[in-house]
Amino acid sequence: MSLAKSPTRRKPAAGRGGPPLDWAATHGPVSGAVSAATGAGALALLGAATGMPAGWPLLVGAAGALGHGIAHSLIRRMTARTLATRATSWLLAGGWTSWAIATDPLSWTAVGTLAALGVGIGAAATNAAVHEEVAEEERLSAQAREAARELSAERRAVAAEWSDRIARVTGFQARVFAVESWASGAGFSLAAELPGDGATWDRIRARARALAADARLPRGCVVHVEEGDVQGRVVLDVPTRNVMADTVSYPSDYGPLSVLTGIPWGLLPHSEPVTLHLREACALILGPPGSGKSTFLDAVLAGFARCTDVLTFVIDLKQGAVGMPWARPYLEAEGLLPPVSGYPAAPQGVRPGVDWIAGTTTEAIVMLQTVLAINKARQAAYQQLMAQANTTLLPVSPRLPQIMVVVDEGAEALSAGPRDKERRRVGELIREGMRTTRAMGIRFVLTAVDGNLSAIGDTQVRKFSPVGVALTSGESAGNNTGKLFPGARIDTGQLNEAGAGVIGNARREGFAPTPFKGWHTTPGMVRDVVIATSNRRPTLDDVSVRAAGDAYAQRWSPERAGWMWNDGLIPATTTDKAPEKDAPGERRPGLNLAYKRREDEADAAVARLMDAIDSRYGTTPEPSPSQAMPETASGHEGPEWLTAAMAAIKDAGAAGMKPGAVADLVGRSRQAVRDALKAAAERGELVYRDNGPHSVYVHPDHA
Numbered sequence: 001m002s003l004a005k006s007p008t009r010r011k012p013a014a015g016r017g018g019p020p021l022d023w024a025a026t027h028g029p030v031s032g033a034v035s036a037a038t039g040a041g042a043l044a045l046l047g048a049a050t051g052m053p054a055g056w057p058l059l060v061g062a063a064g065a066l067g068h069g070i071a072h073s074l075i076r077r078m079t080a081r082t083l084a085t086r087a088t089s090w091l092l093a094g095g096w097t098s099w100a101i102a103t104d105p106l107s108w109t110a111v112g113t114l115a116a117l118g119v120g121i122g123a124a125a126t127n128a129a130v131h132e133e134v135a136e137e138e139r140l141s142a143q144a145r146e147a148a149r150e151l152s153a154e155r156r157a158v159a160a161e162w163s164d165r166i167a168r169v170t171g172f173q174a175r176v177f178a179v180e181s182w183a184s185g186a187g188f189s190l191a192a193e194l195p196g197d198g199a200t201w202d203r204i205r206a207r208a209r210a211l212a213a214d215a216r217l218p219r220g221c222v223v224h225v226e227e228g229d230v231q232g233r234v235v236l237d238v239p240t241r242n243v244m245a246d247t248v249s250y251p252s253d254y255g256p257l258s259v260l261t262g263i264p265w266g267l268l269p270h271s272e273p274v275t276l277h278l279r280e281a282c283a284l285i286l287g288p289p290g291s292g293k294s295t296f297l298d299a300v301l302a303g304f305a306r307c308t309d310v311l312t313f314v315i316d317l318k319q320g321a322v323g324m325p326w327a328r329p330y331l332e333a334e335g336l337l338p339p340v341s342g343y344p345a346a347p348q349g350v351r352p353g354v355d356w357i358a359g360t361t362t363e364a365i366v367m368l369q370t371v372l373a374i375n376k377a378r379q380a381a382y383q384q385l386m387a388q389a390n391t392t393l394l395p396v397s398p399r400l401p402q403i404m405v406v407v408d409e410g411a412e413a414l415s416a417g418p419r420d421k422e423r424r425r426v427g428e429l430i431r432e433g434m435r436t437t438r439a440m441g442i443r444f445v446l447t448a449v450d451g452n453l454s455a456i457g458d459t460q461v462r463k464f465s466p467v468g469v470a471l472t473s474g475e476s477a478g479n480n481t482g483k484l485f486p487g488a489r490i491d492t493g494q495l496n497e498a499g500a501g502v503i504g505n506a507r508r509e510g511f512a513p514t515p516f517k518g519w520h521t522t523p524g525m526v527r528d529v530v531i532a533t534s535n536r537r538p539t540l541d542d543v544s545v546r547a548a549g550d551a552y553a554q555r556w557s558p559e560r561a562g563w564m565w566n567d568g569l570i571p572a573t574t575t576d577k578a579p580e581k582d583a584p585g586e587r588r589p590g591l592n593l594a595y596k597r598r599e600d601e602a603d604a605a606v607a608r609l610m611d612a613i614d615s616r617y618g619t620t621p622e623p624s625p626s627q628a629m630p631e632t633a634s635g636h637e638g639p640e641w642l643t644a645a646m647a648a649i650k651d652a653g654a655a656g657m658k659p660g661a662v663a664d665l666v667g668r669s670r671q672a673v674r675d676a677l678k679a680a681a682e683r684g685e686l687v688y689r690d691n692g693p694h695s696v697y698v699h700p701d702h703a
């Protein structure tokens, strides 16, 4: 959403060929007033917030409000009134975020004052907008006439062509009064006024396919029809190039986002991002096999990772295949997984891109029960805060993050039969979570392969999941779209490229189901997002941490998460045995142990070389890793770097050192270092303090 576009769109230069945008009718005073009011409000808040350690969320809010006004006046997604409301709520969102950082969320005075300030400004913006809206309504048709006069010759030709086409195909004499080329060059939008003879916009929509056929649009191009900014107007989006067939990579800026200001999930046909608001909404994503569901889910997880106020919990009953790439950089940095060749090493201290992964029903039940416990604790602990702020919604912020529970094939769990007791329990807990946790900043994203599941028809699940995505490639004749968006009339037969589909948000401030194209994501991009966002992802608030107890604290422990690194911290005693451990039959899904095998092989090769040097010159004391350490370890045996490692571990005192850190220090492979440290521990020269990924070696003097 480019703010730079705004001035060019208010009034096209008269009499010239015209700037690319000819849209004059619908971004009249309302969006202007709202933009100005929210901009001023944001600035005022920003001034008050000078010196705040983290003022930028406010900027996010302000930019969101401005960008929102512009984008939506451009594509006329909403009426002016909802536009104003949304811009206002964005402003508040920015305010909330900033002061929640700047002040202790439990400091009621600060909260109360700032909330009043935020609400005051928001109300002013709304009033200004409503006032302007009334004024606009009074001069509606005059404005349409004015816009039509200002059309350039080229656009006038398009307008005439489509006025004729609408008349021919639908029988209504609608008058196209504005034409706007998309910046992407992939199509244009039309606004038309309907004749006053009972024609309504949805009658035009019902003929969208016929209009596309009449215009001889390329395959894959779907005419999207929606109501204009006032009744009696209709807006048509007409793609002239099939962008659904394009592969568009996930945008690489990975900048900060907030769940309050919206998260982009993909691209509309005119290349504007489609932004979802999930503070109060759950989402259902339907994607048949091969439709691009895994790819899309990574874009969703990337959006959450970028949010400074979201923590993501992932349930994937196919052994965490969805979550694993998000944990990998962390596990590598911890020395638990070998690095992926061709990528820079994961930096020390990088945090997992998702906060918790459940790969089994047992772990999923633990996670969901914990989520419910957090919900309860938040309700009790933040009562006063919310009363003070006059809100019934927990003020989500980086200090008080929203929890997004992403359940791959969660809809399947919701419809598990009585025989599958554990899965059924998972389903019950998801349902309870969806029903009870909205206010406390916990929401769910469920995927499903099959749109015919009873879960999709479950009114309760639907009620709490206004956001829907149906990936349409590979589906049979619009099945999923029909289930998710009953009544939507979109020619999904044209949307058959992987990653293409229909997206909608049924909330009052949402948008009608519309064709969209998901971004292309890759494991390398996931890795980049995890690393780029590591420092700005939030941690769980203390109230929630206390409520979550051990179930949460131990989520990365070897007992519970060890499957992710397959053999925990216990290294293979001999390299001969290592390939056996990695035999495909024993491999855990989601782990590419080929890398590990290569590392072991490299270690063995180095060892052979050392052996050769030894036998020739007798100079190096380093034993081959293939001679298991414990057996060779008598006295002060060990590689020569071990002395330096022991000294560093001793210097680290009671905190000790992780094997990964020692490996970086001595410049050896993690596997070799783990072997040697383990052997030293078995000789009593070091003490191993087992704490999952946080396990360390400590010098006996400090143990």
Ligand SMILES: Nc1ncnc2c1ncn2[C@@H]1O[C@H](COP(=O)(O)OP(=O)(O)OP(=O)(O)O)[C@@H](O)[C@H]1O
Residues within 6 Å of the ligand: 246, 247, 248, 287, 288, 289, 290, 291, 292, 293, 294, 295, 296, 498, 499, 500, 517, 518, 519, 520, 521
């Ligand atoms: N948005 C996209 N743009 C371009 N290509 C895409 C997009 N999404 C997916 N694809 C391609 O489509 C194919 C299937 O994608 P993906 O593996 O995500 O599908 P899936 O529905 O999860 O499949 P399965 O259920 O079989 O695992 C892949 O080759 C992928 O590169």
